[in-house]
Amino acid sequence: MKKISNKRRISSKFREYREYLIIVLLMDFWEGGEVKMQxxxxxxxKITDEGKMKAIVSVTxxxxxxxxxxxIIEGQNGFFIAMPSRRMADGDFKDIAHPINSETRSKIQEAIFKEYEKNIGDE
Structure with a gap:
């Protein structure tokens, strides 16, 4: 039987708590089904020319x-955003935070691509 250290157990609990907080905070931005956040x-x-991942972004x-x-990932049909995620024990990835409707995803994606275009133009 594999022994789990206290440090690892605390780290796991912290991750769960952090993800719970993210969900609660994101839910607080919603009111009556309308997006009120900006x-x-x-x-x-970070911007790179090599590979499919083109940039890493923070959004406030x-x-x-x-x-x-x-x-920001370059796919077969153009650029798209991938939300932060972590690898699960089975090898799959699970989003840590993500928009819950397409309207919000579009709003976030447009803001990111606008800033990305400005940064590429500066190089």
Whole structure:
């Protein structure tokens, strides 16, 4: 039987708590089915020309909440965003934070691509 250290157990509990907090905070941005949050800052943290991943992005909502590690990926049909995720024990990936409707995803994606285009133009 494999022994799990206290440090690992605490780390696992912290991750679960952090994910719960993210969900609660994102739910707080919703009121009556309407999106009331605004994208107030987009920071392109890393840009690369090699491979399919083109950039890593942080997005701030209402100057109060930030989501890090959103990736800009170049796919067969153009660019798209991939929300932050982690690898599960079975090898699959699960999003840590993500929009729950297409309207919000589009809003976030448009803000990210606008800033990405500005950053590419500066190079």
């Amino acid at each position: 994208v107030t800052d987009v920071r392109i943290r 909502f209402d100057n109060e909440f930030v989501v890090h590690d959103i990736k």
